[in-house]
Amino acid sequence: MRPSFIAAALATLLLSCSPKPESVEKVLTPTPLSIDMAEGTCRFSKAAVRNTIINNTEGHALGKIEKNRNQAYFLRITRDSIIAEACTPVGLFYAQQTLAQLRDAYGETLPCMEITDAPRFAYRGVMLDVSRHFFDKDCIKRQLKLWAKYKINRFHWHLTDGIAWRIEMKGYPELTANVEHYTPEDIREVLDLADSLHIEVIPEIEMFGHSEEVWKVYPHLFCTENERTSEYCIGKESVFTFLEDVLSQTMEMFDSEYIHIGGDEAYKGHWAKCPDCQRRMRENGLKNTDELQSWGIGRISHFINSKGHKMIGWDEILEGGLAPGAVVMSWRGLDGGIAAAAAGHEVIMTPGRYCYINNSQDDPRFEPVSQGGYLPLKQVYEYDPAMGIENEEYVMGVQVNLWTEYVATQKHLEYMLYPRSFALAEIGWSMNERKNWESFHARALKAVESAEAMGYNCFDLKAEKGERTTPQWISDPEVNLALGKDVTIANPYHKQYSASGESTLTDGKFGSWECGKGWLGFLECDTDIVVDLGEEKEISEVMASYGQWYTLWIWMPSSVRFSFSQDGVNFEPGGEVLNTVDTEDMIPSFAEFKWNGNTKARYVRIEGLVRRDEAGAWLFTDEIAIR
Numbered sequence: 100m101r102p103s104f105i106a107a108a109l110a111t112l113l114l115s116c117s118p119k120p121e122s123v124e125k126v127l128t129p130t131p132l133s134i135d136m137a138e139g140t141c142r143f144s145k146a147a148v149r150n151t152i153i154n155n156t157e158g159h160a161l162g163k164i165e166k167n168r169n170q171a172y173f174l175r176i177t178r179d180s181i182i183a184e185a186c187t188p189v190g191l192f193y194a195q196q197t198l199a200q201l202r203d204a205y206g207e208t209l210p211c212m213e214i215t216d217a218p219r220f221a222y223r224g225v226m227l228d229v230s231r232h233f234f235d236k237d238c239i240k241r242q243l244k245l246w247a248k249y250k251i252n253r254f255h256w257h258l259t260d261g262i263a264w265r266i267e268m269k270g271y272p273e274l275t276a277n278v279e280h281y282t283p284e285d286i287r288e289v290l291d292l293a294d295s296l297h298i299e300v301i302p303e304i305e306m307f308g309h310s311e312e313v314w315k316v317y318p319h320l321f322c323t324e325n326e327r328t329s330e331y332c333i334g335k336e337s338v339f340t341f342l343e344d345v346l347s348q349t350m351e352m353f354d355s356e357y358i359h360i361g362g363d364e365a366y367k368g369h370w371a372k373c374p375d376c377q378r379r380m381r382e383n384g385l386k387n388t389d390e391l392q393s394w395g396i397g398r399i400s401h402f403i404n405s406k407g408h409k410m411i412g413w414d415e416i417l418e419g420g421l422a423p424g425a426v427v428m429s430w431r432g433l434d435g436g437i438a439a440a441a442a443g444h445e446v447i448m449t450p451g452r453y454c455y456i457n458n459s460q461d462d463p464r465f466e467p468v469s470q471g472g473y474l475p476l477k478q479v480y481e482y483d484p485a486m487g488i489e490n491e492e493y494v495m496g497v498q499v500n501l502w503t504e505y506v507a508t509q510k511h512l513e514y515m516l517y518p519r520s521f522a523l524a525e526i527g528w529s530m531n532e533r534k535n536w537e538s539f540h541a542r543a544l545k546a547v548e549s550a551e552a553m554g555y556n557c558f559d560l561k562a563e564k565g566e567r568t569t570p571q572w573i574s575d576p577e578v579n580l581a582l583g584k585d586v587t588i589a590n591p592y593h594k595q596y597s598a599s600g601e602s603t604l605t606d607g608k609f610g611s612w613e614c615g616k617g618w619l620g621f622l623e624c625d626t627d628i629v630v631d632l633g634e635e636k637e638i639s640e641v642m643a644s645y646g647q648w649y650t651l652w653i654w655m656p657s658s659v660r661f662s663f664s665q666d667g668v669n670f671e672p673g674g675e676v677l678n679t680v681d682t683e684d685m686i687p688s689f690a691e692f693k694w695n696g697n698t699k700a701r702y703v704r705i706e707g708l709v710r711r712d713e714a715g716a717w718l719f720t721d722e723i724a725i726r
């Protein structure tokens with residue numbers, strides 16, 4: 100037999116003895132740009148791996164890569180060698196991560212192949228809020244190690260916020276006197292590890308809002324010294340002395356290309372009344388407090404640039420105009436990103452709907468208390484960071500954010516992070532046409548298994564329950580008399596929670612686990628709803644469905660009243676059902692209030708009575724069904 104024939108026969112023999120190897124597409128996360136399989140396998144041994152930095156890409160596979168070539172790599176596995184090539188050490192590092200994933204899947208016998216790979220976006224980040232709850236350096240380092248395996252390359256470290264300032268500053272010992280915080284040595288340790296993993300750490304020093312923790316120790320930096328406030332005074336020079344000093348120290352410590360200055364959710368009421376702020380506005384011809392904020396951000400941006408760094412801020416920094424060169428982190432939906440890109444700013448997309456992993460990832464009744472939203476893995480995965488943006492070139496990348504109001508332990512932190520961070524890794528790296536939910540889901544299951552084997556506490560993806568479902572009879576036109584019928588609502592619902600309007604209540608579908616989807620929200624009023632069945636019907640059951648999200652101030656009605664009418668004017672009381680859900684329970688609840696009996700009517704009225712007669716209390720209802 101000719102030698103190649105022997106090899107083929109041997110390969111056949113080997114294949115018949117071992118389980119069929121997993122297709123490469125099913126083992127790599129994020130999915131590479133291109134994979135070309137070749138015949139044969141390679142026995143892995145360290146000596147066989149050759150890492151080379153390529154200086155000239157002409158004629159090389161890497162030469163065809165136009166975007167993010169500095170992170171690209173080429174990996175060729177032949178029968179007797181493994182070649183990793185890249186233009187930079189970062190690229191080589193990513194080739195090694197890919198190789199490590201291949202080894203996890205295939206062990207010592209790797210299929211021969213060629214991979215040419217580069218990320219779609221330069222920036223693939225995770226933000227951790229360490230102000231609301233503190234996570235020590237070891238916890239941070241654990242996460243960096245896992246992120247690097249999936250080519251996540253930015254860590255946005257939210258170091259300061261209203262709860263606590265977490266980074267030691269020379270000359271300002273009061274900032275961290277009574278709170279857990281990072282010493283310069285802690286920071287150094289994290290940065291050294293991040294460096295070795297090619298992760299850029301972007302520190303955030305929040306201004307001009309979210310700064311109550313500074314007011315507590317340095318009230319003279321605020322418009323109202325005696326009244327608790329979260330916004331620095333933009334009129335006082337001492338504020339800029341302080342901010343420039345802490346920013347200088349931060350830039351020195353981190354030496355990252357980017358510095359994040361927050362810039363979100365500032366309440367501008369104090370600035371409108373403060374004599375210092377008013378003087379600043381007069382002196383600089385600023386028409387309103389938006390322009391005052393913009394002036395302050397501009398000054399800080401100029402300062403950061405003068406030190407050789409670039410500024411990132413949340414999308415509010417666009418208000419009142421933004422200095423060129425600043426990067427916008429878009430969190431309030433897609434609009435901020437779209438506006439920033441249109442104005443020629445680079446954007447990092449972190450829209451709440453797809454990227455706020457502080458929201459629950461499954462049926463919230465069985466999940467830890469969270470902010471109240473619902474963000475399953477699939478929804479993160481389905482997000483395209485260039486969605487709605489005309490020129491993708493302005494999209495620097497994408498990031499998931501983990502705010503920690505309700506996250507106090509490392510276990511819980513990791514539970515929220517994984518597997519959703521793996522989805523972030525793929526939407527930031529892989530081309531849209533290479534994305535495939537079924538494939539990713541299978542890989543995410545394995546990634547969870549592998550992370551758990553390393554001691555990480557992940558959400559149990561294989562036990563995922565999924566989105567809320569509707570009882571069968573409610574969507575059955577043969578049974579549900581209310582399905583598709585006209586609804587009249589006496590007290591208006593809020594425009595922010597209007598779903599598909601009145602018809603939402605008789606569409607035969609329950610709302611989502613998330614109050615923003617498929618629910619009508621009523622602010623500080625009862626729900627007073629009449630369903631017109633079109634003609635008189637025999638009725639034995641009326642069901643009205645309500646939801647409670649304590650953390651969003653949405654409570655069950657104290658009771659629901661049912662009444663019936665032939666003419667839509669005179670209603671006959673049918674009965675009242677009292678709420679039995681604990682209104683102090685922070686875990687969301689969903690309840691069906693039911694009337695049962697025997698009556699005939701054309702009109703059915705359902706009144707949900709608002710339980711808490713206080714400012715900001717909501718009632719949320721999603722469905723009425725009658726049989």
Ligand SMILES: [Zn+2]
Nearest residue numbers: 322332373376
């Ligand atoms: Zn002021």
